[in-house]
Amino acid sequence: MSHDTTQPSLLRKLRKGADAQAWREFEAKYRNLVVGYCRRRGLQPADCDDVQQLVWMNLAKGLQNFEYDPRRGRFRDYLRRVVRAAIARHFSRPNPAGRALDTTMLAITPNGTDEFDEAWEAEWVDHHYRLAMQTVRSTFDPRSIAIFDRLLAGEPVATLATAFATTDQAIHKIKQRIRNRLAQLIDRQIRAEDGRAAGGIPPRDPGSIPSES
């Protein structure tokens, strides 16, 4: 997956319309963000999917008349507006009798605009963590990933050191390497998303990452 494609260039491809590959890429990248946000808003899965369809459609239509300009605002804010409009649209369709009441209530009760924006921001952070973790998984050596997964699951460093016949320090080092790589990837993803040139951040631990391709 080419996360390094800048958002504006991906959007330009979408503008052309015919590029099915661009849509697939876009969907692979943003589906979780949109659906995740809908879930945070308490929508039922079926409604999340409907909203997601609506977002794609609105984006496709919107991009016909509007070119996303990174100088005018961040992409995540633009997408947030599209998603929130789609949710409002979805629930403003006539006769919501067929929809479960709780979903409707959660979705249309205004608990304060900030709350909804906060939910979006939180989901956006999760989204980038997930994208970055995906890259990490495909590039780090399986042993490091196995150790990191067990760390994530909450196992103590000492237990892992014993299990993998290594030292506590080595475990810590793997954790730091992955942390640094995640931070670097996320920074790059955000820059790409906002159409800025990709830059690196100096890792806290400048050790090499031999297994990364």
Place this chain on the structure above:
Amino acid sequence: MSPTMPEGFEFDQPDELWLARLRHALHSEAPRPAADDFRAGARLGPYALVRRIGAGGMGTVWLARRADGVFERDVAIKLIKRGMDTDAVVRRFHTERHILAALVNPNIARLYDGGSTPEGGPYLVMEYVDGLPIVDYCEENAYDVEQRLHLFRTVCHAVHHAHRHLVLHRDLKPNNILVTSNGIPKLLDFGIAKILNEDGADASAHATTDLRPLTPRYASPEQVRGERLTTATDVYSLGVVLYELLAATPLYQLESGSHLEIERAVVAQVPTRPSVAVSRRGDLSPLQRRRLQRRLRGDLDTIVMTALHKDTTHRYPSVEQLAEDVRRHLAGLPLLARPAGLWTRTISLIRRRRVPLAAASAGGLLALLLATALVVYWFIVPAWAQNHLRQARLTIVGPRANQAMYNVIFFNAAPFRAPARQRNTTAEYLKTALAAYDAALRYAPGNTAARREREMVLLACAFRDDPSQLTELTTTLRPHLPLTCAYAEEWQANGQRPLFTHAELETASPSDLRSMGLLALLWGDPETVIDTWTRLSIETADPIVEASLGNIYLALDEPALAYPRLLSAHRAYPEAANLTAYLADAAARCGDIEQATQLLADVERQGNISDNALPVERVRMLCLLSQGRVDDAVELYDTARLGNYNPVATAQLAAYFERSGDDHSALRILADRLQAHAAREQATAAKFVRLMEAWWARMAPIDRKRLQELAAASAPVTDPELPRLLDVYARTRRQLEKYPKPHPLGLRAGWDKLAYPVSAAALASARDELSALAGHSPP
């Protein structure tokens, strides 16, 4: 923290915090498609996967074979891709299972089974449809327009069936409508179907939604706009399919063919009419092109363009109506969706024929003459044809036909087995129908439906009058109507109704089913009418079919089944007094007295109130009984002399008394009827005998004993009716044994059933005691 460290990601916090954040992010991940790792040869329950035949957003479809030694069968197995089996997807999968389980229709791929993979993921086992997409099938088999329309109607019926079960397909396209090698279309892929509200709009709480991007070529404008969907959405998609079936060109001519271009066209562009679109086809010779254009112009253009209307309110409101218009076109009837009146059509006709206005003003008279000739040719002649056809059909479903059907069920007397007087009546009405068909076909020789109907009337006459003509007719008809011919010959040879297998009936063409049903109707074989026409009429509103089935159900005393069918027939032929009267009968038997009274008033307005063949007085009697006005009902029964000519009225009044516990009154009116019409009234006889025995069995032993003693002493009894009842009983009992076996449908109708049954042993002993009593009873 580094200045470029992304904010809000907590990398600057202690490890536990960012790890927790990451853990949260990963756990809240929505399902993502993962590689499908089932392989050919893998086993799922009794099924072995053979090869993958399809893949969608969340699942894959495999061809599999049941190979557990029980029986061998190819099936399609639908699996959820690993990694996709989250609660939401599994729920959606179960929704599809429920949808399919509810949809049992020969033209919808069946759901056979379901189960869980070793990992616990669900799978569905469905009918494997080995066929071609409908458009390809028609092209490959060089189907003509009529054949395509018949096939399309079958598809419409399947979709309407789904709609009736409140299921919207949402993804109708040729690839989801496969036609098997024996020409049966099957609807597939309810994977993104929606369950509708009762009012026909989607109920999103139960929705199953597609995960793949839209494929807008068959999507309706409202789908593209993301609006609320109704059955009109499926109408639109069917419209696109019909367009491609008829014009064999895509709906829109696009430059890039991109999704967005198609979407824009779907929302904004008015498609070219099919008759115009075929001019783009380079694969046809100019002559073929012109011929096809002529065939599509008019009705078919109107049907397609109505189905494809951007605005749902101008579209066909239901698939049923779309199918109905296709049927009307095939039958040469005016369309429901005819957009313009006579004048507009004439003008457009002249315009189409390129009669320039200049010429009209210059050679005014010539143009006027031409226009008049065209109007006569295009409007008046078809109207004549329609009138005659209508007359023919009204005769077919007229009161005589209905009486014949009652006779079969009530007296087990088929028209050709009935006494000579009845047979002649039958022959008369068939001859009237035949003359009307001949006239209709003179004006509209191309009307195949009318031609087939006429052939069936000829066959029905031939069976009675001239068996050699029957052989001749079946030889000519066999290529078109194989099952109907088999039916006619079998009955001629063996004198009984042939039994067709389910598969034979399922695979018969609609025209074959319709003809066989009609022949069965004319021959007085209600069972075959039900067998063939209930299949045919699952979704159609063919008035002959509806009227006849409605009447048969009425004769079977199943008014709730009869009512909707008669209502549909009444709407098609509102002027037919007999249909109005039968509808009133059904309404009265369903307990809707107000509606029944209203309909009877309509019959009166139609001026047919005195026709004894119509059940007007009987329905009045039923209404009075329902209102508890028993004395008035009995008075009407007597004054209208219902007991003299209407055995059904007798049966109904007797049944009313029996249900009210007044056995005596029930027995009295049945005995009256039997004394007046001793011969052949099997149902009345059976009812009387049964009721008499039940009355005796229920009597207190002391009263029975007293009557037996009185009889033995030849002493007069206090009840002056009793000797008469015993006399009628003894005669009827003897006669009953001579009757042929009751008609199976007569048994189903339960005319001889008792409202309060008594044991068989008690009835048997009552029979002996009553016979003895009758032997002793004073004259």
